[in-house]
Amino acid sequence: MSHSAAATITARAGIAQDTAFGAVTPPLYLTSTYELPAFRQPGQYDYSRSNNPTRDTLAEALCQLEQGARAIVTGSGMSACLLALQLLGPDDTLVIPHDCYGGSYRLFTNLATRKQAFKLVLINFQESDWSEQVKAAAPAMIWLETPSNPLLQITDIKAVCQLAKNLSAKVVVDNTFLSPVLQQPLRLGADIVVHSTTKYINGHSDIVGGVLVAKDPVIGDELKWWANCLGVTGPAFDSYMTLRGLRTLVPRLQLQQQNTNELVSFLQRQPLVSKLYYPGLTDHPGHAVAKAQQTGFGAMCSFDLAAPAEALPVFFASLQLFTLAQSLGGIESLICHPGSMTHASMDAAAQQTAGIGPTLIRLSVGIEASADLIADLQAGFNAVANWLNTSQHNNNADRVASGNTGTGKGSVEQQFRLNPALTAFW
Numbered sequence: 140m141s142h143s144a145a146a147t148i149t150a151r152a153g154i155a156q157d158t159a160f161g162a163v164t165p166p167l168y169l170t171s172t173y174e175l176p177a178f179r180q181p182g183q184y185d186y187s188r189s190n191n192p193t194r195d196t197l198a199e200a201l202c203q204l205e206q207g208a209r210a211i212v213t214g215s216g217m218s219a220c221l222l223a224l225q226l227l228g229p230d231d232t233l234v235i236p237h238d239c240y241g242g243s244y245r246l247f248t249n250l251a252t253r254k255q256a257f258k259l260v261l262i263n264f265q266e267s268d269w270s271e272q273v274k275a276a277a278p279a280m281i282w283l284e285t286p287s288n289p290l291l292q293i294t295d296i297k298a299v300c301q302l303a304k305n306l307s308a309k310v311v312v313d314n315t316f317l318s319p320v321l322q323q324p325l326r327l328g329a330d331i332v333v334h335s336t337t338k339y340i341n342g343h344s345d346i347v348g349g350v351l352v353a354k355d356p357v358i359g360d361e362l363k364w365w366a367n368c369l370g371v372t373g374p375a376f377d378s379y380m381t382l383r384g385l386r387t388l389v390p391r392l393q394l395q396q397q398n399t400n401e402l403v404s405f406l407q408r409q410p411l412v413s414k415l416y417y418p419g420l421t422d423h424p425g426h427a428v429a430k431a432q433q434t435g436f437g438a439m440c441s442f443d444l445a446a447p448a449e450a451l452p453v454f455f456a457s458l459q460l461f462t463l464a465q466s467l468g469g470i471e472s473l474i475c476h477p478g479s480m481t482h483a484s485m486d487a488a489a490q491q492t493a494g495i496g497p498t499l500i501r502l503s504v505g506i507e508a509s510a511d512l513i514a515d516l517q518a519g520f521n522a523v524a525n526w527l528n529t530s531q532h533n534n535n536a537d538r539v540a541s542g543n544t545g546t547g548k549g550s551v552e553q554q555f556r557l558n559p560a561l562t563a564f565w
């Protein structure tokens with residue numbers, strides 16, 4: 140689908156279809172239940188957990204954007220993931236990538252180990268023998284997240300789907316990082332797409348939501364049945380907000396990608412960045428595949444700070460524009476430390492396997508003026524450079540005084556790690 144078609148779908152979804160009063164903007168239906176036309180005579184709608192006109196308008200728009208047969212709007216991205224997993228039974232194997240959103244990883248591992256809901260196999264799709272590993276697992280379902288969170292690793296969706304077809308496995312793609320404007324996994328052979336609509340699709344960081352889009356209407360209907368049965372469908376108000384946010388998805392992404400390009404160029408020249416992760420870079424290992432299967436490189440990038448972890452609080456404290464917060468995809472720029480925030484539910488070993496280093500920093504680039512965003516990061520790097528000079532000076536003095544050559548790592552964790560009671564929910 141071209142950008143212009145996506146722009147038309149998003150701008151026009153549900154517009155000028157109100158038969159009651161001719162409202163141009165589709166109304167918000169805040170009702171839990173619907174009057175029956177007569178005894179034993181069902182109307183179009185009966186109860187809002189099953190169906191709601193506002194939610195249906197959003198679902199229809201997202202279905203068209205992903206070019207699917209059915210879309211189910213859910214209360215969160217996690218409930219969309221949970222819904223897709225209803226296709227699995229205890230004897231089925233789910234293959235997941237070794238690096239994915241921490242909350243998805245927590246859902247998969249806990250359902251597999253504590254509920255025996257399915258068998259789980261983790262695969263590094265970046266390894267050359269990934270297809271052999273998948274074949275050996277004999278999966279019923281393969282889960283992909285490309286670009287992955289937080290390292291922006293790219294998986295070849297078409298290649299995985301071709302293999303999956305031979306194995307009679309379903310492929311689910313979490314398309315949250317790009318939105319249907321920049322990637323349409325169903326067209327590349329996937330069976331199901333999930334999104335956290337909390338991110339780019341809503342784009343204003345003011346709701347939590349999700350969507351599942353199925354290519355096959357039979358699978359879509361089965362999952363719609365499960366969505367009602369489990370009660371994971373999304374609220375009408377949040378659907379209204381998401382539809383409103385969706386209208387500007389195309390221009391938002393254009394601006395966000397433009398800013399990301401400029402920030403990435405700046406970060407490439409920054410001596411305090413030891414590694415930069417962005418699929419738009421020609422030396423990114425997934426660049427060619429990203430170029431082939433995406434229509435843009437997105438507005439997320441990550442980098443390793445070339446400083447000890449003790450420098451992280453200094454860096455974050457000196458930023459004025461980038462907000463230190465979870466989530467991504469909103470019009471405001473956010474910064475996060477995946478190790479202690481979005482991926483805190485992965486233990487240290489799992490983080491290490493996934494390649495999430497102690498000084499990895501993730502940026503979700505917004506629509507602010509790029510020069511201001513660059514100046515903000517520069518202030519952070521300047522503060523770290525000053526801190527490095529001072530701490531080197533102080534460390535030398537301390538070592539001489541105490542004979543202690545330790546790194547003081549424990550105190551950093553105390554300073555920087557966020558409230559552990561909260562991380563349990565991330």
Ligand SMILES: Cc1ncc(COP(=O)(O)O)c(C=O)c1O
Pocket residue numbers: 215216217218240242243284288313315316334335336337347348349466
């Ligand atoms: C890639 C990805 N998938 C799923 C989710 C879960 O979405 P939600 O927070 O809306 O439940 C997130 C959340 O950050 C995510 O980044």
